[in-house]
Amino acid sequence: MKLAMWSGPRNLSTAMMYAFGNRSDFAAVDEPFYAAYLAQTGLAHPMREDIIASQSTDPANVVHGLLGPNPDNAPHVYHKQMAQHMIEGVPRDWLGKVANVFLIRHPARVVASFAAKYENPTLDDIGFVQQADLFDEITAIGHKPLVLDSADIRDNPEGMLRKLCAELGLSFDPAMLEWPAGTKPFDGVWAPVWYGAVHESVGFAGPEGPLPEVTDSLAALVEAALPAYEKMRRYAL
Numbered sequence: 431m432k433l434a435m436w437s438g439p440r441n442l443s444t445a446m447m448y449a450f451g452n453r454s455d456f457a458a459v460d461e462p463f464y465a466a467y468l469a470q471t472g473l474a475h476p477m478r479e480d481i482i483a484s485q486s487t488d489p490a491n492v493v494h495g496l497l498g499p500n501p502d503n504a505p506h507v508y509h510k511q512m513a514q515h516m517i518e519g520v521p522r523d524w525l526g527k528v529a530n531v532f533l534i535r536h537p538a539r540v541v542a543s544f545a546a547k548y549e550n551p552t553l554d555d556i557g558f559v560q561q562a563d564l565f566d567e568i569t570a571i572g573h574k575p576l577v578l579d580s581a582d583i584r585d586n587p588e589g590m591l592r593k594l595c596a597e598l599g600l601s602f603d604p605a606m607l608e609w610p611a612g613t614k615p616f617d618g619v620w621a622p623v624w625y626g627a628v629h630e631s632v633g634f635a636g637p638e639g640p641l642p643e644v645t646d647s648l649a650a651l652v653e654a655a656l657p658a659y660e661k662m663r664r665y666a667l
Contacts, residue, residue: 431506431598432496434525436513436564437533438557440543442580443510444628445635446533449591449606450508451616457504460618462492463515470517475548476623484619489520497524501616506600513560522567529598530568530575532561534662537655542642547624553651558658565662577665587634593667608633 433450437443451458465485468478475481486492500507509528516522537558544551553559568575576597583590587607595602611632613621621629644652 431600432500432509432528433506433531433598434509434511434528435531435533436511436561436575438513438535438540438561439555439624440540440547441533441535441557442583442634443512443533444625445631446583447508447510447616448609448614448628448631449634451614452605452609453506453603454605455505455603457501457507458614458616459496459501459507459509460616461510461512461515461620462496463489463520464512464618464620466492466520467512467515467517470519475620477620480619493521493524497527512557513564514554514557516560516564525564525568526571526573530564530573531594531598532565532575532577532662532665533580534561534577534659534666535580536641537652537659538641538644539638541648541652541655542644545644545648550647551651553654556651556655558655562658562661565665576667577662579663579666581638582666584634585637590667597667 435443435446437446447458447460450456462485465482466487466489467473468475469482469487486495496509537556540556541551544556548555565575565577576594578590578594591606592602609632612629613625617625
C-alpha cells in the first residue's frame with residue numbers, strides 16, 4: 431500500500447508519520463513536494479535553501495519516486511503530504527494510484543500554532559481550501575478518501591487508529607501508539623525548525639483543551655478556513 435496522508439501544517443501530521451513509521455511493515459516519506467513548492471512559489475520558509483537542496487524540485491520526478499519501489503523495499507509506505515504544496519503545475523493524475531486519507535484540525539488550533547512559527551500566515555499557507563479541493567478531485571475520479579480529525583485521534587488514539595487500519599484493510603499494530611523519542615531517519619531536513627515538540631514525545635498527546643483565542647487578522651484567517659474544515663469534518667471517521 432502507498433498511503434498518502436493529506437494535511438496542513440501544525441496538524442498532528444508528524445505524530446501520525448511517526449506512528450506509521452514505527453510499524454515494521456511501513457516506510458515513511460516526509461513532505462516530498464516541499465522543495466518543489468518552495469522553488470516554484472519563492473516563499474521564504476525557514477531553512478529554504480537546505481530544503482531545496484535536499485529534494486527534487488521537479489514535481490514530475492517527485493511523483494515518479496512516490497509511485498516507484500517503496501523505501502527499504504517495505505511492504506507499505508506512508509507519504510506525509512501537505513495539501514498546500516499541491517500548487518498549479520504539480521501533477522494530479524497519480525492521485526488514484528494511492529490510498530488517500532485527509533487529516534484535519536480545527537483552524538483556530540492550526541492558526542495559533544502556525545503563527546507562532548511563521549509570521550503573517552495566509553489562507554494559502556495553512557492548506558484548508560486545498561484539502562477540500564483535493565478531496566473533491568479524488569472523489570470525482572471514483573475514489574472514497576477517508577477523513578480523520580486530529581482531535582478525535584488525541585481523544586482516543588488506539589480506537590481511531592484501529593478504525594483507520596480497518597478502513598484501509600490493514601491489521602492494527604500496537605507499535606503505532608508509542609515510538610522512541612528523538613529524531614527519525616525519515617525526518618525532512620526542516621525537522622529542527624518544526625518538530626521540536628514531537629521529538630520530545632513518545633506517543634500521542636492527550637485530549638486538547640479549549641480552542642485558543644486568536645484576534646485581528648488571525649481571527650479573520652480562522653473564519654476564512656472554517657467552511658473548508660466544516661465541510662471535511664462531516665466526513666470524519
